[in-house]
Amino acid sequence: MYTKFTSDMKADHLILVPSMLPIHFKFFKPIFEKNGYHIELLETDNDNIREEGLAHVHNDMCYPALLVIGQFIDALKSGKYDLDHVALAITQTGGGCRASNYLSLLRKALEREGWDYIPVLSLNFSGLEKDSGVEMDLPLIMRTIYGALYGDALMWLKNQVMPYEVHKGETMRVIDEMVDELMVSFENGGYRKSKKIYRDMIDRMKAIERTKEPKIRVGIVGEIYMKYSPLGNQHLEDYLMQEGFEPVLSGVMDFVLYSIENGLIDYKYYHMHSKSWGIYQIAKDVVMRMQKTFRDAVKQDGTFVAPDDFSEVIRAGRPFIDPGVKMGEGWLLTSEVVSLIQSGVTNVIMCQPFGCLPNHIVAKGMTHKIKQEYPNANIAPIDFDPSASHVNQENRIRLMMANAKLNARMQEQN
Numbered sequence: 148m149y150t151k152f153t154s155d156m157k158a159d160h161l162i163l164v165p166s167m168l169p170i171h172f173k174f175f176k177p178i179f180e181k182n183g184y185h186i187e188l189l190e191t192d193n194d195n196i197r198e199e200g201l202a203h204v205h206n207d208m209c210y211p212a213l214l215v216i217g218q219f220i221d222a223l224k225s226g227k228y229d230l231d232h233v234a235l236a237i238t239q240t241g242g243g244c245r246a247s248n249y250l251s252l253l254r255k256a257l258e259r260e261g262w263d264y265i266p267v268l269s270l271n272f273s274g275l276e277k278d279s280g281v282e283m284d285l286p287l288i289m290r291t292i293y294g295a296l297y298g299d300a301l302m303w304l305k306n307q308v309m310p311y312e313v314h315k316g317e318t319m320r321v322i323d324e325m326v327d328e329l330m331v332s333f334e335n336g337g338y339r340k341s342k343k344i345y346r347d348m349i350d351r352m353k354a355i356e357r358t359k360e361p362k363i364r365v366g367i368v369g370e371i372y373m374k375y376s377p378l379g380n381q382h383l384e385d386y387l388m389q390e391g392f393e394p395v396l397s398g399v400m401d402f403v404l405y406s407i408e409n410g411l412i413d414y415k416y417y418h419m420h421s422k423s424w425g426i427y428q429i430a431k432d433v434v435m436r437m438q439k440t441f442r443d444a445v446k447q448d449g450t451f452v453a454p455d456d457f458s459e460v461i462r463a464g465r466p467f468i469d470p471g472v473k474m475g476e477g478w479l480l481t482s483e484v485v486s487l488i489q490s491g492v493t494n495v496i497m498c499q500p501f502g503c504l505p506n507h508i509v510a511k512g513m514t515h516k517i518k519q520e521y522p523n524a525n526i527a528p529i530d531f532d533p534s535a536s537h538v539n540q541e542n543r544i545r546l547m548m549a550n551a552k553l554n555a556r557m558q559e560q561n
Contacts (some may be wrong), residue, residue, distance in 0.1 A: 149254050152266035162234045163222055163269065165215045166186050168399060170305070171298030173326045178290045178333060182282070186236075189218050196221045197533050202388070203256035210500035211251050211372035216377055218258050223262065236268040236402045255552050267319050272385045292400075292437070293338045295331060298394065298439045299398025299454075301347060304352045307382065307451045310393045311357035321351050345444040353450045357488045362393045363551050366487035368480055369498030370506050371402055374530055380498045383544075386542050390548060393544045395492050397454065397483055400434060403533065405479040406456050407431045467516055468509065475505025481513045484526065488517070493526045494551040496544065501532035525550045 152160070162179075166172070166189055175185045198556065200217025219235050222228065222309035235257075237249055250269050255336050257263055270283075283291075301322050308316040325348060332338045365387055373379045384394045410427040413419040420427065435457055445453040460472075464482025472478050484495050497510040511528045518524050 149498070150264050150266045152268045156266065157185075158417075160232050160234045160266070161187055161228065162236050163219065163220050163228070164236050165370055166190055166192075166378055168302075169377065170302050170322060170326075171295055171399060172321070174294030174298055174329070175291065177330045178287070178294050180228045180289070181258075181333065182287050189222050191221060193221070194458055196378070201533055203259060204252055206536070207279070207502065208252065208535060209503060210533065211376070211379060212252055213533060214247065214372075214376075216253050217376070219253065220260065221258060223265075225403075230262060230265060231357060232402070234268060238242075238270045248351075283284065290333055290338065290433070294333075295398075295400050295403070296341070296437055296441070297338075297344065299438075300348055300401050301325065302396060303398065303441075303454055304348060304396050306396065308355055308357060310361070310362050310388045310391075313356040313358060316351070317355050321355060325351060327406065341440050342444065343443050346448075349444060349448050349450065353448070359409050363494060363555055364393045364395050364523055364553065365548075366395045366484070366488070366495040367498060368476075368483045368495060368511065370476060370491060370500055370503055373397075373498035373500060375399065379531060380454045380509060381531075381540070383496065383498065386541075386544070392494075392548065395487065396462075398438075399459065401439060401457055402476075402479065402484075404431060405477070407434070408461065408470075408472045409477070416471055425461060440465045444527045455486050455490060456468065463489055466521075467513060472509060475503060475509065477505065477509055480506065480509045481517070484510075484513070484517060484524075485521075488521050488524050491520070492549060493523050493554070495527070497526065497528040498546065499528060499530055501535060503531040523554060525554060 155272055162184055164172070164176075169266060172188050196217040198217070199220040200213035200215075203220055204213045204216050215237060223230060223233070223439075235353070235540060236255065237253065239247060239249060250267060254263070255268055257265055257267070260332070291403075305318055305322060314319050329338065329344065332340070334346070338344070356457050367374055367380075367383060367387075371382075377385070384396070387394045391451055407430050411431070412423065414421065414424045420553050427555070438457065440455075442453045442456065445451050460482045461485040464478050465483060468478045468481040470478050484497070485496055487493075497506075497514075499506045499510055514526050514528065517526065525547055526541055529543055531540070
């Protein structure tokens, strides 16, 4: 029998959270701490994490599960924490993805180490853990949504500034300053003044001294953990920047919209969620309006490229894949690739855990069809796995980059 995290544990338990979204989690930590939780984000990145993952998770399982559980076990064995007053927290999307099993795999790993008394919290909206111990009231939900939106905005701007910065490290310094300042607004409710906040973000980021050297843009798509986590994708964004490219990543709120849209699709296809259909529609409209505030601010300023409207992302994928394909990243992954190509980002890296059946179908499986429509598309599916050679992965990315440079030269000549 596993140990439940109860409300009285909030006062004296430190909750460890695995890394995934470097900028976003800078917001989430203080947001949850404001509600009485004590949070520590695990930013460790070493080979022992993979070894612990392999020791506690079968290597046929999802690579993100292996990394998340390995990072937890590595932390618990580090000697840094009082194991009688520590808890672990993960998010779960539910559905047919193997991520639905992360919680049971983690509890099994803890039991194997004799730590079954350590409680595990599940943050999910699919009813997987009704007694997870995370009390998500409306104020906390709204602060989390705004934190995700501001994280998306800073990530989007960062990738258009950092590759060009004259003084290395200045972009992240400015981002850290803005996060610290924004957290004050989360204390007094000022975080809702998003128009002013976005204008300030844009002004601060465009004030950073940058070179005018043009760089080729490379889109990154894939399974959500592999797409965003530096631990998972071996610091892919940084690697692309070091090689002279500009990475392009859509925001995590697009994945939230994808999940909401799937609720609407279930109603249309299978007459499911008849009682909650209206709530799904309202949630979709509200989130898209919130995203539009940032997009309009970027367009009005004119310095940076604005992200695509999510409705455009949905339309981009419709000729290629049916909306009913929604296991894993489903139709969203294909739609993101097509949307990137239509916006001029013809070079795309697909980050996938090896053996992730849904994402192999909607990523690798859709590549041929996409290239038939867009012959200039330069798409590189990259499988990540504990047994995969980093050299092999890097070589495939380098081949994609070489093709990108060749295509760019040919366009200049034409």
